[in-house]
Amino acid sequence: MSTATEDLLRRLASQVLAALVRHHGHFETAEDAVQEALLAAATQWPERGVPDRPDAWLITVASRRMTDQLRSELANRHREEKVAARTLPDELLASAADIELLRQGDDTLTLLLLCCHPSLTPPSQIALTLRAVGGLTTAEIARAFLVPEATMAQRISRAKQRIKASGARFRMPPEPERPDRLRSVLHVLYLIFNEGYTASSGPDLHRSDLTREAIRLTRMLRGLLPDDGETAGLLALMLLIDARRPARTAADGALVPLAEQDRARWHRESIDEGIDLITRTLSHARIGPYQLQAAIAAVHSEAAHAGDTDWPQIVALYQLLERMDPNPVVTLNHAVAVAMVDGPHAGLALLAPLDADDRLSGHHRLHAVRAHLLEMAGDQEGARSCYRTAARLTTSLPEQRYLQGRAARLAPPDP
Incomplete structure (x- = not known):
C-alpha cells in the first residue's frame, strides 16, 4: 500500500x-x-x-x-x-x-473529546486517541510505547468499556464543561508529541511516527477551532520544537544538546510557520501556557547561534508561565534561563525547592539540570555525581549514554 x-x-x-x-x-x-x-x-x-x-x-x-x-x-x-x-x-x-x-x-472534535473523557487515565486517553482518531493500529501503538500488542489491546478495550460504563454519549459536552475537556485533549496531544520527541525508554531518542501524528492531529484540531489561541499555540510549539530534530542527534544516534546543535540543519519551513502562527495568535488571543511555551521556542529559533539567544526575554516569558501554570518542569527550565542571565548559582537556588517535590525529585531531568549548572559553576565533582545519578534514573539509552559521557569527561585524570 x-x-x-x-x-x-x-x-x-x-x-x-x-x-x-x-x-x-x-x-x-x-x-x-x-x-x-x-x-x-x-x-x-x-x-x-x-x-x-x-x-x-x-x-x-x-x-x-x-x-x-x-x-x-x-x-x-x-x-x-x-x-x-x-x-x-x-x-x-x-x-x-x-x-x-x-x-x-x-464530528471529529466530538470524537476527540470522547476519547479524552475524564473517566480515563492519561495513558488510556492517549491509546484511544491514537487508535480512534489517529487511525493507528493496536500493533503500531504498542510498538510506539514499547509494550506487547496484547497489553495495548487490553488497555484500549478497557478504555472503551469505561466510556460505555460512564454513560457518555456521542455529543458535545455542555458549554461549562468544554474548556476543561478541551484542555484534556490538548494535554493528550502534548503528551503524544513529547513521547515522540524524547522517547521515555528504548534505544532511539525520537519516534518520528508519534511526533508526526501529534502534529497532524493538532493541525486538524486547529482547523476545527481556528479561533482557539491555545490550540494554535500548541501547534506552533510542536512545529518549532520538531524543527530541531535533524540536528538533535549525531550520525551515530548520540544526543546533541541545544547549545551544540548545527542550526543550519533545523527545518526552516517549520520554524517560519511556527513563528508566524504564534506571532499572529499572541496578537489577538487570550494568552495561555501553550502560547507562552511557543513564544519561548520562537526566541530560541530566532537565534542564528546559541550565543545570540535573548535569554532575558526567555526569563521574562518563564516568569509569566510560572505565574499562569506553576509546575516543577516550568521551574526547572526557568532555572536554566536564569543561570544564563544571572549565573549558575542563581539557577541552582531556584532548583533547591524541587528536591522536596515528589513530582520531579526522582526524575533524571532534575539531576541532569543540576549537573549542568554545577559544571557551569566549576564544581566538577558535584556535576559528575549528578550526571551519574541522572544516567542511572533515565530509561532512554541515548540520554543515558549522553549523561554518562558528560560524567566521564569530568573524571579526574589518572595519577
Whole structure:
C-alpha cells in the first residue's frame, strides 16, 4: 500500500468512526467496524484502485460490518435470527442519503473529546486517541510505547468499556464543561508529541511516527477551532520544537544538546510557520501556557547561534508561565534561563525547592539540570555525581549514554 493511501486512510478514520457513532451509537462496536473497513481498504484498494469517494466506501463497509455484528450479538442473545433481523432492519445500513449527511457533518472534535473523557487515565486517553482518531493500529501503538500488542489491546478495550460504563454519549459536552475537556485533549496531544520527541525508554531518542501524528492531529484540531489561541499555540510549539530534530542527534544516534546543535540543519519551513502562527495568535488571543511555551521556542529559533539567544526575554516569558501554570518542569527550565542571565548559582537556588517535590525529585531531568549548572559553576565533582545519578534514573539509552559521557569527561585524570 502506498504512503499516500495510508495517509488517506488515517485521515479518514476519525471521520468514518465519528459518523458511525453518531448514526448508530455503540462506540466500541463502531470502532471495531471501522478497523475492519480500514483493513479491507488496505487489502482491496492496492489492487482495485482507490474509490472515487473513499469516505463513502469506508462508511458503507464499516456500517455493514457494524450491523452484522449487532445482528449477531442479538441473535446469540435471543437465539432467534428473526429477532435480530426485526430489531436491525436493512434500512439501518448506510444509504446514499445517510452517507451524504454523515460526510457533511465532521464530528471529529466530538470524537476527540470522547476519547479524552475524564473517566480515563492519561495513558488510556492517549491509546484511544491514537487508535480512534489517529487511525493507528493496536500493533503500531504498542510498538510506539514499547509494550506487547496484547497489553495495548487490553488497555484500549478497557478504555472503551469505561466510556460505555460512564454513560457518555456521542455529543458535545455542555458549554461549562468544554474548556476543561478541551484542555484534556490538548494535554493528550502534548503528551503524544513529547513521547515522540524524547522517547521515555528504548534505544532511539525520537519516534518520528508519534511526533508526526501529534502534529497532524493538532493541525486538524486547529482547523476545527481556528479561533482557539491555545490550540494554535500548541501547534506552533510542536512545529518549532520538531524543527530541531535533524540536528538533535549525531550520525551515530548520540544526543546533541541545544547549545551544540548545527542550526543550519533545523527545518526552516517549520520554524517560519511556527513563528508566524504564534506571532499572529499572541496578537489577538487570550494568552495561555501553550502560547507562552511557543513564544519561548520562537526566541530560541530566532537565534542564528546559541550565543545570540535573548535569554532575558526567555526569563521574562518563564516568569509569566510560572505565574499562569506553576509546575516543577516550568521551574526547572526557568532555572536554566536564569543561570544564563544571572549565573549558575542563581539557577541552582531556584532548583533547591524541587528536591522536596515528589513530582520531579526522582526524575533524571532534575539531576541532569543540576549537573549542568554545577559544571557551569566549576564544581566538577558535584556535576559528575549528578550526571551519574541522572544516567542511572533515565530509561532512554541515548540520554543515558549522553549523561554518562558528560560524567566521564569530568573524571579526574589518572595519577
